Amino acid sequence: MLTITQALVDQIVAHARKDHPDEACGVVAGPAGSDRPERFIPMLNAAMSPTFYEFDSGDLLKLYREMDDRDEEPVVIYHSHTATEAYPSRTDISYANEPGAHYVLVSTADTDGLGDFQFRSYRIVDGEVTEEDVKIVAAY
Template sequence: MLTIRRDLVEAMVAHARRDHPDEACGVIAGADDGTDRPERFIPMLNAARSPTFYEFDSADLLKLYREMGANDEVPVVIYHSHTATEAYPSRTDVAYASEPFAHYVLVSTRDPEAHELRSYRIVDGVVTEEPVEVVESYEFAHPGQDDPPQE
C-alpha cells in the first residue's frame, strides 16, 4: 500500500495539469530508512516533451540520484501522467521500470474535470496495483510501531 500526504498528491496532479498535453514526470524522495514515506517532491522535465511518452533527462536524473545519495534518500514514488488514457502502465512504462522498491504512480489527465491516480509496484516486468491511502499527515496515518517514541 502507498500511504501519501494529500499535499504531495495535489502537487503531482498540478504538475500533470500544468504539463498537459505532454506527459509530466517526477520523483518523490523519502528517507532511506525503510519507512517507505514519500516526503520531498521533485518535479522533473519530460525530456521527450511528448503526449504519449516520458523520459527523464539523463543529466537531471544523475544529479537527482547524487543528491538523494548525499541526503540518504531513495525514490519512494516515481510518477508520470497519461494524457489520453487511463492511469495504467504502458508496455514502455513497464520496460523502463528499474526501481523494484518504488511506487509507480500514474495520474491520468484525460478528463479535464477530474483526475485518476493509481499506484503500482513493477518488478521484473510484473505489474501489481496497490491501494493508495491519502492522509493529511503521516503522524496519524498508522499509529503504532511506525511512529517514533514521543518524549
C-alpha cells in the same frame, strides 16, 4: 499500499495538469528504507511528448547523487497519461527499474467531461504489474 499526504497528491496532480498535453514526470523522495514519500521533485519530460516520458539523463544523475547525499531513495516515481487511463504502458513497464518504488500514474484524460483525474499506484517488479491501494493522509 502507498501512504501519501494530500499535499503531495495535490502537487503531483498540479504538475500533471500544468504539463498537459505533454506527459509530466517526477519523483517523490523519502528517507532510505522508510517507504515514506516526503520530498516532491518535479522533473522535466525530456521527450516533451503527449505519449511518452523520459527523464533527462543529466538531471537524473544529479537527482540520484543528491538523494544519496541526503540518505534518501525514490519512494514514488510518477508520470501522467494524457489520453489514456492511469495504467502502465508496455514502455512504462520496460523502463521500471526501481523494484522498491511505487509507480504512480495520473491520467489527465477527461473521459467523462467532468474534469476528473485518476491517481493510481503500482508496484512493477521484473515486468509484473501489481496495482496497490493508495491511502491519502493529512500528515504522517
